[in-house]
Amino acid sequence: MARTKGNVLIGQSGGPTAVINQSMVGVVEQARKDSRVRHVLGARHGVKGMLENSIVRLDKQPPALLAEIAKQPGAALGSVRKKPTEEECARIVEFCRANDVRWLYYIGGNDSAETAQLFELVAERSTWDMQVRHVPKTIDNDLCETDHCPGYGSAARFVALALMGDDLDSRALPGVKIDVIMGRDAGWLTAASALARHRDGDGPHLVYVPERPFDLDAFTADVERVRAELGRCVVAVSEGVRGADGKTVAVTKEVDAHGNAVLSGSGTLGDFLAAQLRQRLGAKLRVRADTFGYLQRSFYGCVSRVDAREARAVGRFAVRSTKDGAARSGSIALQRAPGKAYRVECGLVALEKVAHVTKPVPAEFLAAGPDVSAKFLAYARPLVGELPRPAQLR
């Protein structure tokens, strides 16, 4: 373990969130207090900056500036979707050796945990004594080991507020409204749409997650059932839903650097589902589809306070977790204390438990039909913060 003095290097990776800068600032704050730490460096665009020696001195930023940046969406250091090769990791470890980097903090999702794992492997092999920490962030909430991911609460808040407004809009101008929500493999964010409901009859009336096979006939029948009852229907559907054959319902051909199909930044699924409903239920039916897209992670000024606080806390804890004798590598996890009052603590878990894997919404969080369970709502409510309750004319 690194007992000697040295420098800290921070990188941000993957899709930004509303609070990824909180985690970065949390690392900087705690590292500044750490007597072992000489300089706090930030890599521009994650591994890219490490490979191209594009570095910013985070310890030279005024604290007031960092406090401002913490509140902003986006990734202030720049992000990247690059999976480094082993050879590139070797170059990065040499960069760390040359710059006396003893602590490397990589803020990202499970792809970033995989990258962190590779850093550690190569560092150990090349006998560079360095601790690596993966600091979790993702609006998808699909990381294993942690109760939930920093970034999720704010994105879930956006989705809940969007559905609350959309439900009022649908009450005003009834019809079928389809909202396509981010989430490739896991329906966490789509599930959060259910937080918009306060009263019987409130939308979303149907919630489709990728954890359950999606069937067009069943979907059409569900919509018809809700329309028969309420005269309108608000649908929340995950961009990642697929049929029983495992194929996505409407696919684009683009893949990102990690080989994942690009589902966001395209209205394909929403337009497809709307067209199907018009075809099956009659062209006169008012059907609209919105794909929330990148607004879910980037809209300026939609932050869950709990999420912001926790994102800062995981950054701070990541630094504290490198104390002498601590594990060479690990990922920070939020552990929820049992009991009614919401309380979380940070812990350190092994990288291999977080890399490569994703955590789907468990069966107990889903209802029998296309909906979430009360247990999910109890899980998610504290994460988004208090939501307004729409009033209705008597």
Next chain:
Amino acid sequence: MARTKGNVLIGQSGGPTAVINQSMVGVVEQARKDSRVRHVLGARHGVKGMLENSIVRLDKQPPALLAEIAKQPGAALGSVRKKPTEEECARIVEFCRANDVRWLYYIGGNDSAETAQLFELVAERSTWDMQVRHVPKTIDNDLCETDHCPGYGSAARFVALALMGDDLDSRALPGVKIDVIMGRDAGWLTAASALARHRDGDGPHLVYVPERPFDLDAFTADVERVRAELGRCVVAVSEGVRGADGKTVAVTKEVDAHGNAVLSGSGTLGDFLAAQLRQRLGAKLRVRADTFGYLQRSFYGCVSRVDAREARAVGRFAVRSTKDGAARSGSIALQRAPGKAYRVECGLVALEKVAHVTKPVPAEFLAAGPDVSAKFLAYARPLVGELPRPAQLR
């Protein structure tokens, strides 16, 4: 003119906004203070409620409830996209006679002004002494005579905050990002995207409004120019852009009850432009497109304070404008006082000046290239309220 006592009837029509309920509550508040007014009735779903006798007693709603509802998006009375026939208008006037409605307030856009005009015409013909007021609302800001429309400031604020966040997202993960913004014939809302810029290099870098012919070759060249300079490009484009031949760039076949093509609730244009850029600039280019859709008018909790205040004020003024001796009909307009400090007053203008017509963004509000002018920014800034200023690492 209606000197006698009587009842008030209020309807909401067209697409809801973040503040259309403010106007409704403004009418109720002022009508309650008016000694001529016996009851304040609200029609459910505008003309539909008038035809089907679906009425709510607004004077029986607790003021605290109305105050809550004023803050909510959606149209609390329900809205409608129905253009009544003359025969239906005659039935509505008979409904007014039967219910002693002496003052009719119709809150909506220019289609609603047209409906209000028809109400007045038929009432006069059938000798029912009634005053009709069109209370303006539209996120599109395309009503004539008024300096701006209640509803625009909040939607413009949403667009500005969305672009601010999107620009930070694009800085983190560079590429080309296309944001498709509402506005069929007028680019007011798309133009508001430029309010997101605070520093040189901030996006949106290109702003395309329907007032200027859209050309795919020029668009591609514009994007290439910005990318060459900044390594990324954020585009704000109106859903209504069309080529020099007047044809929309990518069309859907759906039309609404007023015969207007449905452009929102579909990712068509964004996906089309993204595909064109990939085809022309190489499939490896990271291009994403988001269509903001109905979130622009319905997102819960994105309200411009100025807009909320003014929406309430036009409702109140509408009632005051029916004082004895006042015109039988009219539309409320906001008139901006000259001078540097922002100040508006309400006035009454003739319905025929507002119905049927739309107000495009004038040439002086547009730059030579695909952008807005400084004059537009000065016009729009007071309407959206103060915006945060993102900080940047040094």
